[in-house]
Amino acid sequence: MPVGTLYGISVGPGDPELLTLKGLRLLKQSPVVAFPAGVRGQPGIAQQIITKWLRQEQVLLPLTFPYIQDDHLLMQAWKAAAGQVWHYLSQGADVAFACEGDVGFYSTFTYLAQTLQHLYPPAEIQIVPGVSSPLAAAAVLGLPLTLRHQRLVILPALYTATDLKNVLRWAEVVVLLKVSSVYRQVWDVLHELELLEHSYVVERATQPGQVIHHDLVNKPNLALPYFSLLVVQAESPDR
Numbered sequence: 001m002p003v004g005t006l007y008g009i010s011v012g013p014g015d016p017e018l019l020t021l022k023g024l025r026l027l028k029q030s031p032v033v034a035f036p037a038g039v040r041g042q043p044g045i046a047q048q049i050i051t052k053w054l055r056q057e058q059v060l061l062p063l064t065f066p067y068i069q070d071d072h073l074l075m076q077a078w079k080a081a082a083g084q085v086w087h088y089l090s091q092g093a094d095v096a097f098a099c100e101g102d103v104g105f106y107s108t109f110t111y112l113a114q115t116l117q118h119l120y121p122p123a124e125i126q127i128v129p130g131v132s133s134p135l136a137a138a139a140v141l142g143l144p145l146t147l148r149h150q151r152l153v154i155l156p157a158l159y160t161a162t163d164l165k166n167v168l169r170w171a172e173v174v175v176l177l178k179v180s181s182v183y184r185q186v187w188d189v190l191h192e193l194e195l196l197e198h199s200y201v202v203e204r205a206t207q208p209g210q211v212i213h214h215d216l217v218n219k220p221n222l223a224l225p226y227f228s229l230l231v232v233q234a235e236s237p238d239r
C-alpha cells in the first residue's frame with residue numbers, strides 16, 4: 001500500500017481567509033489534520049485559524065511540542081509526534097499539518113518533518129508556503145515592508161542590545177519577532193537611537209485581538225502577547 005503524504009500547510013497569521021487556495025484544498029481533502037496542541041486546554045492558534053474549514057469526519061491530531069530548551073526532552077517530543085503522524089501515513093492516509101504563518105519561517109514543523117524523515121524514510125513530505133507575520137504586520141500597518149534598495153533584517157529572538165544597535169546601523173528596515181519578553185530593553189535602544197517615532201508594534205496581526213501601536217515614544221512599558229512583533233523603519237526613503 002502506498003504511504004500517505006504529510007503536508008506542511010502554512011495557514012497564515014490569523015485571518016482564515018489568508019490561507020492559500022492550495023493549502024485550503026489540501027486541508028479539506030486530508031483525512032487527518034494535525035496541529036500544535038494548545039496550552040491549558042485552549043485550542044492553539046493554528047487550530048483556531050482552520051476550525052471553520054474542517055469537516056466533521058476528519059480526524060484531529062493535536063501534537064505536543066513543549067516550550068522548553070532541553071534538547072533531550074524536545075527530541076523525545078518530536079519523536080513522539082513523528083510516530084503519531086507515521087501511524088496514519090503508514091496506513092496510506094494523508095496528514096495535513098497546520099502551521100501558523102508560514103511553515104518555513106521559524107516553525108516547529110521543520111523539526112517534525114526532519115524527525116519523521118529520519119525515523120521513517122519512506123514518509124513523503126510536501127510544503128505549502130503562505131503569509132508570514134512580518135508581511136501581515138506591514139499590511140495591517142498600511143506600509144510596504146521594504147522599498148527600492150532597503151536592506152531588511154529579521155531577528156527571531158534572543159537579541160542583545162549590542163546586536164540590535166549594530167543591525168539598526170546597517171539595515172533600513174528591522175523586524176523583531178518574539179519581542180514581548182524583551183520589549184523594555186528594545187525600547188531603551190530605540191530611544192537612544194531616536195528611532196521610537198519610526199517604530200511600530202503589531203499585536204496579533206489579522207487575529208481577532210489585533211492591536212497596533214504607532215507611536216512608541218510614550219509607551220516604554222507595553223505588556224505584549226506572544227504574538228507581537230516590532231517593525232523599525234530605521235531609514236525610510238522620505239527621510
Ligand SMILES: C[S@@+](CC[C@H](N)C(=O)[O-])C[C@H]1O[C@@H](n2cnc3c(N)ncnc32)[C@H](O)[C@@H]1O
Pocket residue numbers: 013014100101102103105106107131132133134136137176177178179202203204205206207226227228229
Ligand atoms: C516561532 S515564530 C513563528 C513565525 C510564523 N511561522 C510566521 O510565519 O510568522 C513566532 C513569532 O512570530 C511573530 N508572529 C507570528 N504571528 C504573528 C501575528 N499574527 N502577529 C504578530 N506577530 C506574530 C511573533 O513575534 C511570535 O513571537
